[in-house]
Amino acid sequence: MNRLITAGLALCLSLCALTAQAGEAEVRKGVDSIMSMPGAIQELNKLPYGNFYEVLLKNGQILYVDASGKFFFSGNLIDIAKKEDVTARRENDRSKINISELPLNQAIKQVRGNGKRTLVTFEDANCGYCKKLAKDMKDLKDATIYTFMIAILAPDSETKARNIWCSADKAKAWNDWMVDGKEPPASAKCEDPIAKNMDLASRYNIHGTPTIYLADGNRAGGGYLPLAKLEEALARVEKAKK
Template sequence: MKSKTWRALLAAISVAVSMPAAMADTKKPLTPQEQEIRKAVEQVVSNPDVIDSVTKTSYGNFYEVVLTNGDILYVEPNGGFLISGSLVDIKAKRNVTADRLKELSQINFADLPLANAIKQVKGNGKRVLVTFEDPNCSYCKKLARDLVNIKDTTVYTFLIPILAEDSKKKSEAIWCSQDRAKAWNDWMVDNKMPVGGTKACDTPIAKNMDLQKRFRINGTPTMFLVDGSRLGGYVQPAELERSITEATDKVAKK
């Protein structure tokens, strides 16, 4: 591995220190071999706390090492070689790493404290979309304009001020408005901040930020569907509509 690439890998690993694992309370004890693999990886990382899990894969001959920022590394059983990047099943023509990352990014939808989100009911509201957004996010504003016309969907928006110094102030003003949904859309769609009638109040923003770290949300918008699957970043309206419908149908069939 070139020194520049190696430094980039170490930098990415070091960033993981401040990002707690999504499901840290579900870890199982490591086997002796997994402990040896962990020790081997610890030799090349700045802090052993960035290693979230070590497990033997059911494919190839690797141990999968998941970092607390969600990245995946692969290590040979003897700990001699480490792979950083996508692992592809040539025969099945499948990106194993991409599929695994998708699996790791899923959440238990029931874990979402929906009372801490701005609620908007569109049409009959039978479908559900959860978003994590910052009021200064340009792509969130684009999403907000798309959602004006979405049909039969309940939208829950968790405010996570992570982009700018005044993001928290704007989030608080919107949450403390008499009509939160209207205040949110006034700002995100029409660029009008709440004026008058807004008083300081208790907000769930600190709890939302804890949730953001728990679910490894590193950018906005981040969306979750009712089946627990994640959509990272802005999604075109047609694709978003399809994803919401598929997730709704999937849960209905269980």
Template sequence: MLKTKVAVLLATGLLASCVEAQNTTEASIKKALEPRLGGAKIESIRETPYGGLYEVRVAGDILYTDKKGEYLFIGRVYDTKTSTDLTTARLEEINKITFSDLPLEMALKHVKGNGKRTIAVFEDPNCGYCKRLRQTTLKDIDNVTIYTFMYNILSEDSFVKSKNIWCAPDRNKAWDDWMVNGKLPPTAPSACTTPNDKIVALGQKLKIQGTPAIFFTDGSRIPGAIDLKSLEAKLQSVK
């Protein structure tokens, strides 16, 4: 019994020492790197199981460094045995959201076909890639419910267009008229209120740095426009 207690105490002490050493290393890395990142703040530092590298999370992205923070590695880490992109897998893991937490009442809702599948798309009305996505992939896909958050990040004019669309009698028609056909909606009454500012804050919280950004019910996301075949494959993989 005494031996067991001693073993537990030793193990506990060893674990505490390891945690303290790890915290010290992470603090040293942050102190060495952060002043050299142009004002960007390090969100977290984590030792990886490969190559003695440390994962450094900055602005929703991943960088790598050594134990002393003397070198910075920008790029992807691959598992050569499985050809797995470990960096992408890790980014998908840390950037997952809880889909049910999205304030869908602030989005345009468009049901196509039976609407059984669901996606949420963040788009800026002045985004060329968003327009292309609307004119091709989202126009052709069926049996899906699309929630569109008008995420205004490109210009002040984006806010104006989004307000006019939000305040239109038929929001979905006004959105498609503009994004697909280039037809501007009528000017909204000044008294009409919109969720524009709240959506910008939401997008920043979700670390959406560009549009379009597509979210799926499993919490995963795809940044950028994709073709119909790729979107269908992704939807089939979502459980």
């Protein structure tokens, strides 16, 4: 009897594994046909409810596809019982970073006051909201700001970033341009981190600017935040530390 039970369990596990593999295969096939390109999926996870898979694309987008690979939807999945936005939580978890692991030598560093609060931003020199943020942060007190320059908005974004980085005073050149509109002069060539910053942004699924991170590794909102909201976010992190 025990042998029969053991054999039955083994058969059940094998069939379950084959079913899961078949479901994944259908999902991949369906998504590839939708995206008109193979290999669009970065990560595939079977959800613990319904007969759906969470599909993370290489461009950072999250889709939900049924096990047959015939139906999908793009949007936020809500857990009604928990009153939780499952998609938003997953996106936040995926976008969280460890500040201590960042190559901060690739960022422009600015210290305001005692510098005890930390902000990390990813910005493009041609980003209008980044310029608005730079003007706001002139009045930010007691903070250290690390700005990773990336080039995603215009053909000359990389040139401007390189000229700023190669300036004698990077922080001044950045603020001269972003705050005062004084374009950085063509600087002598130097080894710049722009390409590395682009790779870093891709790793953390950063597709827009400004992207702002707090000291706890969480993103502060979905883009530009006015100074008052930024102060609130910084205060929450400081309070959590205590």
